[in-house]
Amino acid sequence: MNNNRPSFVWRLWLLIAQVIAVSAGLLIAWKAFGPEPVAPARTDVVALREAPHADASASASNGKAVATRLEAGFRAAAAKASASVVNIYTRKAPPRQLPGWLRPYGGSDEEAAQGQSSLGSGVIVAAQGFILTNNHVVEGADEIAVMLPGGKVAEARVVGTDPETDLAVLRVEAKGLQPITFADPASVQIGDIALAVGDPFGVGQTVTQGIVSATGRNRLGINTFENFIQTDAAINPGNSGGALVDTSGHLVGINTAIYSRSGGSQGIGFAIPVSLARQVMEQIIATGRVSRGWLGVSARDVIHETTGAAAGAALVAVQRGGPADRAGLRAGDTIVSINGKEIVDTAALINETAALSPGTKAQFKILRGREVSSLAVELGQRPVARKQ
Structure with a gap:
């Protein structure tokens, strides 16, 4: 038996070497001809929207063309508007001569003798000579002069004023006036x-x-x-x-x-x-005057509990015998719309009411408790504001 042992060991090593050689060959063949490895999926990659790359020279040319058009547009707009805008000069007559100790604080003898002058601007709104300006520009003036486009100076008179919007209308006697165009x-x-x-x-x-x-x-x-x-x-x-x-x-x-x-x-x-x-x-x-609708109430803003935004005008008081009282409005009612237009706060209530003519019947949508209802209210004439 001892004579056969080396032969057996040799055959065992030979078998192992053959197995290793075959396995190595299969591995080489698989790497050379097997499928491509699959990369793990990326979940953090997003598609970005990018503007197309523009030709630099073309972009510069287009930009210059746009700038040129804008510049020309501004020039045309300025020229058109300037032809309808005037300069207004006013003067108050000098006050009655008073002893120095009774004159307004800081007033000099020269100012007292000459009176006060001021300046402002106005807009030609009609070819018949009507000019729209601010009330504070002409308020209290004894003399009003208007420099028209072209340099001509004309005397102006006050057609009417509205201190509550700070607007006034003047009129001059002149020909060839260019009224401004009103925008939408x-x-x-x-x-x-x-x-x-x-x-x-x-x-x-x-x-x-x-x-x-x-x-x-x-x-x-x-x-x-x-x-x-x-x-x-x-x-x-x-x-x-x-x-x-x-x-x-x-x-x-x-x-x-x-x-x-x-x-x-x-x-x-x-x-x-x-x-x-x-x-x-x-x-x-x-x-010659402005008439406005009047409701006869005082109100406060209603604030939405969730959003904190204004959500109507709640009546705090209703004047006895006034338009609101006659229509059935009560303190505690919340006005949410007038003629279908939403009322978000007290400013909207005042503006929308005033925009309607006295005697107009307006449809008011109100919230009383948890019930929504509608009331027809005939508006009165807003009292003339007193000077403060």
Whole structure:
């Protein structure tokens, strides 16, 4: 048996070597001709939307063309609007001579003798000589002179004023006047380009450019009825009563006030929107005054419990015998709409009521407790505001 052992061991090693050789061959063949490895799926890869790569020279050319068109548009708008904007100069007669100790504080003898003068701007709204401006530009003036486009000076008279919106209408006797074109009120949007035209500081007619920063600004304490357009176009003393126009030269507002700590422009100006200005202007031209609807209530804002947003006007008090009282409105009622137009707060209630003519029957939707109902209310005549 001992003679056969080496032969057996040799055959065993030979078998093992053959198995290893075959396995290595199979592994090499699998790597060479087997399937491609599959990468694990990526769940964090997202598709990005990219703008197509534009030719640099073409982009520069297009940009220049757009800039040229915009520049030409601004020039045309400025020229069109400027032909309808005037400078207004006012003067108050000197007060009756008083002893020095009774004269206004800080007043000099020269000022007392000459009276007070001021300046502003206005907008020609009709070829018959009607000019729209701010009430504060002409309030208390004894003499009013208007410098028309072209340099001619004409004497003006006051047709009527509306202190509650700070608007006034003047009239001059002149021919060849170019009335401004009124813009569609609904076309005014935040971000629109706006041009302010007026006579700041009396330096002469000036055009500045900005954007419509906001619309519907109210509760600023400037006027009783506020629905201002806010703009960052430079507005300074002397611009009051001037035009705020769009890139077509159409009137979108009457420049009225600025927010400023220094007295000069700080990029926050306010203009009365053309919708309100036109409504007031047409009444003054027709009758010399403005009539407004009146409800005879006091109210407070209703705040939504969840969102914190204004959600109507709740009546706090109803004047006995007034229009609201006669129609059956009560303290505690919440007015949510007038003639289908939503009333979000007390400012909206005042504005919407005043926009209607006295004697108008308006449909009021109210919330009384948890019940919604409708009432027809015949509006009265809003009392004339007293001077503070």
